Amino acid sequence: MSAALQIRSLSLDMGSDNRVLLDDVSLEVAAGETVGIVGESGSGKSLTALSVLQLLPGAQMRIVDGSSIRLQERELIGATGIELERLRGARVAIVFQEPMTALNPVRSIGSQLCEVIERHAGLVGAAARERAHELLRDVRIVDPERVFDSYPHQLSGGMRQRVLIAMAFSSEPALLIADEATTALDVTVQAQILELLKALVRDRGIACLMISHDLAVVRQSCDRVYVMHRGRVVESGSSREVIENPRHPYTQSLLASLPALRPAREVTTNTSGCVLEVESLSVRHYRTGRRRSHPASQLTAVEDVSLELRTGETLALVGESGCGKSSLLAAIAGLVPSEGVLRFAGHAGRPAPGFVQMVFQDPLGSLNPQWPAWRIVSEPAAVQARLSRRACRELTVALFDKVGLEPAAIDRLPREFSGGQRQRLAIARALSVGPKLVLLDEPTSALDVSIQAQIIDLLLDLQRRERLAYLFVSHDFAVVRQIADRIAVMRRGCIVESGPAGEVLDHPCHAYTRELLAAVPRI
Amino acid sequence: MKSAILHPGGGQRALEALRQGARIPELAIGGSVFVVLLLLAVFGDLVQTHDPVKSDLTRRFLGIGEGGHWLGTDHMGRDVWSRVVAGLQWSMACAFAANIINLLIGTALGLAAAEREGTLRNFARQVTDALQAFPSLIAAIVVVVLVGQGFVPLVLTLGLLSWPIFMRVTHAEASSLYTRDYVKAANIAGVGRVRIMLGHIVPGLRASLVSVFALHFAALLIAESALSFLGIGAPLGVPTWGNMLAESRQYVLIEPRLLLVPASAIILTVIAANLFGDGLGIHARRGRRAGDR
Numbered sequence: 001m002s003a004a005l006q007i008r009s010l011s012l013d014m015g016s017d018n019r020v021l022l023d024d025v026s027l028e029v030a031a032g033e034t035v036g037i038v039g040e041s042g043s044g045k046s047l048t049a050l051s052v053l054q055l056l057p058g059a060q061m062r063i064v065d066g067s068s069i070r071l072q073e074r075e076l077i078g079a080t081g082i083e084l085e086r087l088r089g090a091r092v093a094i095v096f097q098e099p100m101t102a103l104n105p106v107r108s109i110g111s112q113l114c115e116v117i118e119r120h121a122g123l124v125g126a127a128a129r130e131r132a133h134e135l136l137r138d139v140r141i142v143d144p145e146r147v148f149d150s151y152p153h154q155l156s157g158g159m160r161q162r163v164l165i166a167m168a169f170s171s172e173p174a175l176l177i178a179d180e181a182t183t184a185l186d187v188t189v190q191a192q193i194l195e196l197l198k199a200l201v202r203d204r205g206i207a208c209l210m211i212s213h214d215l216a217v218v219r220q221s222c223d224r225v226y227v228m229h230r231g232r233v234v235e236s237g238s239s240r241e242v243i244e245n246p247r248h249p250y251t252q253s254l255l256a257s258l259p260a261l262r263p264a265r266e267v268t269t270n271t272s273g274c275v276l277e278v279e280s281l282s283v284r285h286y287r288t289g290r291r292r293s294h295p296a297s298q299l300t301a302v303e304d305v306s307l308e309l310r311t312g313e314t315l316a317l318v319g320e321s322g323c324g325k326s327s328l329l330a331a332i333a334g335l336v337p338s339e340g341v342l343r344f345a346g347h348a349g350r351p352a353p354g355f356v357q358m359v360f361q362d363p364l365g366s367l368n369p370q371w372p373a374w375r376i377v378s379e380p381a382a383v384q385a386r387l388s389r390r391a392c393r394e395l396t397v398a399l400f401d402k403v404g405l406e407p408a409a410i411d412r413l414p415r416e417f418s419g420g421q422r423q424r425l426a427i428a429r430a431l432s433v434g435p436k437l438v439l440l441d442e443p444t445s446a447l448d449v450s451i452q453a454q455i456i457d458l459l460l461d462l463q464r465r466e467r468l469a470y471l472f473v474s475h476d477f478a479v480v481r482q483i484a485d486r487i488a489v490m491r492r493g494c495i496v497e498s499g500p501a502g503e504v505l506d507h508p509c510h511a512y513t514r515e516l517l518a519a520v521p522r523i
Numbered sequence: 524m525k526s527a528i529l530h531p532g533g534g535q536r537a538l539e540a541l542r543q544g545a546r547i548p549e550l551a552i553g554g555s556v557f558v559v560l561l562l563l564a565v566f567g568d569l570v571q572t573h574d575p576v577k578s579d580l581t582r583r584f585l586g587i588g589e590g591g592h593w594l595g596t597d598h599m600g601r602d603v604w605s606r607v608v609a610g611l612q613w614s615m616a617c618a619f620a621a622n623i624i625n626l627l628i629g630t631a632l633g634l635a636a637a638e639r640e641g642t643l644r645n646f647a648r649q650v651t652d653a654l655q656a657f658p659s660l661i662a663a664i665v666v667v668v669l670v671g672q673g674f675v676p677l678v679l680t681l682g683l684l685s686w687p688i689f690m691r692v693t694h695a696e697a698s699s700l701y702t703r704d705y706v707k708a709a710n711i712a713g714v715g716r717v718r719i720m721l722g723h724i725v726p727g728l729r730a731s732l733v734s735v736f737a738l739h740f741a742a743l744l745i746a747e748s749a750l751s752f753l754g755i756g757a758p759l760g761v762p763t764w765g766n767m768l769a770e771s772r773q774y775v776l777i778e779p780r781l782l783l784v785p786a787s788a789i790i791l792t793v794i795a796a797n798l799f800g801d802g803l804g805i806h807a808r809r810g811r812r813a814g815d816r
Contacts, residue, residue: 366708380714
């Protein structure tokens with residue numbers, strides 16, 4: 001079997017300061033084969049794929065002499081701009097992570113799809129239309145006529161990703177690059193899309209290069225895998241072999257930090273007092289431009305939810321995007337108005353100052369980019385206790401120590417910290433006022449797995465020491481297993497199932513929970 | 524060691540920002556020309572060689588450098604260099620004062636509209652729309668004719684009529700800043716509304732507002748010169764660029780210098796202000812991109 005794509009000792013550096021981005025990367029993808037590249041952010045996995053099309057994101061990046069990229073026996077290094085342009089989209093297609101931004105929001109799916117077909121297949125008018133319908137059926141869209149006339153915002157994330165895959169296949173490419181193509185999707189949708197890609201690749205004999213940070217996804221859908229670390233391929237082999245018997249220490253550490261393979265939390269019965277009681281809480285959003293009494297102006301995000309949380313306990317709220325888990329959190333934090341009863345430590349109404357704190361998903365977005373770390377971390381305390389500048393700085397040093405940050409860094413700006421450190425900053429801020437309840441809104445889902453494991457360890461450690469109660473929102477069952485005492489599964493604004501973590505995960509009662517658990521890719 | 528952590532040096536960051544700014548050509552060129560013009564305006568009295576309004580009919584139409592007049596004299600025998608400097612002082616002061624009024628009104632309304640939903644926002648938007656739909660130069664002419672001439676009426680007219688751009692920029696930027704997670708975090712921490720606005724929102728606006736301030740400065744300068752040229756801005760006899768242009772019209776064939784000097788002064792100032800504004804915008808965007816990483 002000859003290789004459709006063959007990369008030989010590819011090296012890439014920043015022309016100016018000779019910083020090496022890729023170092024002697026070699027890989028092969030045969031026709032009909034799916035090959036994964038896994039690695040954490042900054043490992044060079046996306047750069048490797050983009051080098052094939054020579055679409056490098058930095059102007060100064062330079063492919064070092066002696067590198068070779070061959071697509072179906074044709075050398076691409078040194079190809080002219082016109083040759084490369086003919087290649088892109090035609091022989092090589094890419095599916096990106098974010099399906100919304102990859103489609104033009106003001107044009108219908110049909111017109112965008114036909115444009116690609118006209119360009120690559122040379123079909124026009126009714127023929128192009130016919131082909132578009134055929135492609136939409138190929139990606140298992142049941143009603144191609146409706147989707148053809150829809151606009152991107154009218155489709156779900158999974159449907160949009162199907163449309164992008166249809167576009168990618170419109171030119172019968174030899175190589176398909178899927179760059180984190182399912183990362184932004186819910187687990188059930190992810191499972192469907194992976195299944196679809198696998199079938200298309202197999203049936204058409206296309207070479208598929210799949211880039212992912214998720215070892216479980218790679219294990220499930222790739223024949224072979226290359227593990228990248230700091231611009232080098234550190235290990236390669238059949239995906240089963242690499243994941244079951246990793247030889248390189250980096251691969252071993254990557255697997256060890258995988259949430260699914262880490263120990264589950266030991267659940268103890270908790271009889272301490274209630275920190276939070278929620279009774280039949282509803283959150284409604286109103287659309288602007290209509291009267292509030294108008295039935296269509298109202299969107300119920302959370303409906304009649306009740307739950308309780310005790311000191312030192314973690315309750316995980318699990319559900320897919322749009323199920324209302326973030327709205328519920330915002331209502332508890334007092335950020336959005338809600339109906340129903342909220343009791344904090346037995347008292348109805350607003351909590352005492354500093355009782356509730358929150359940690360957000362995007363660590364950078366939740367830190368004011370213009371403030372030095374000490375000002376960010378001490379802000380809640382500064383407001384409540386009217387601390388002086390000096391006291392704020394001293395408090396920050398103490399908190400930095402607690403969350404494992406270097407005290408010398410308190411004058412740095414958020415952008416001068418790494419992703420995991422930023423999340424530590426956000427946790428330090430939450431702790432500055434000695435809260436009893438911390439709301440955690442997907443605090444680990446923007447982080448690499450090894451960092452994820454560190455943050456979870458930190459959270460567990462802090463919980464033990466400070467007797468914190470956590471309300472932990474997540475879509476990731478593997479993370480939930482490590483941190484939760486109890487789990488509540490949400491769907492369409494309601495809690496469909498709740499109970500002790502082990503029971504929900506191992507013996508789910510509700511059909512929806514079973515469906516969610518079945519869709520989780522397994523190692 | 525610990526005391527070094529608690530007492531940082533703040534000057535280093537400013538120096539680094541200056542060094543990065545110097546790498547943007549728009550900012551370096553526009554900024555330095557603008558600073559020179561500003562210094563000229565502030566210390567104008569020291570560099571004027573003659574009294575800008577004193578006429579001497581025996582020394583009319585002297586050429587460049589003749590009789591100690593660097594840029595010669597005009598049809599009344601007045602020193603052109605001193606008059607250009609006086610015009611710079613007038614224009615700078617007028618555009619600056621009007622711009623400050625614009626900034627205050629526009630930013631306050633924009634912030635209020637971003638913070639408060641409902642009636643206030645709708646009102647602020649509609650006033651802004653109405654004002655922007657109206658050609659502001661025509662409106663200024665009407666107001667100046669009604670109120671009268673002079674520095675204060677001119678500043679107030681320009682100041683009260685051309686703030687919509689500040690309102691729009693502030694509203695758009697502040698609305699997006701209000702949705703940030705760090706504002707939510709401050710909300711949860713019990714930070715008050717005023718403190719959120721002054722601590723989180725206004726500092727985030729600084730970069731764009733400085734840029735708009737410089738760009739709008741150029742627009743105000745042109746508007747001021749146009750009104751003076753039409754004879755309804757600065758009172759007659761006051762040495763401003765608009766008045767100089769208006770007076771030189773009759774002699775344009777005999778002595779084009781009298782037209783070219785104030786015209787070049789306007790062009791130079793406007794280009795400098797525009798480059799400065801563009802450069803500041805680029806600088807701010809680069810900073811933001813660095814922040815996103």
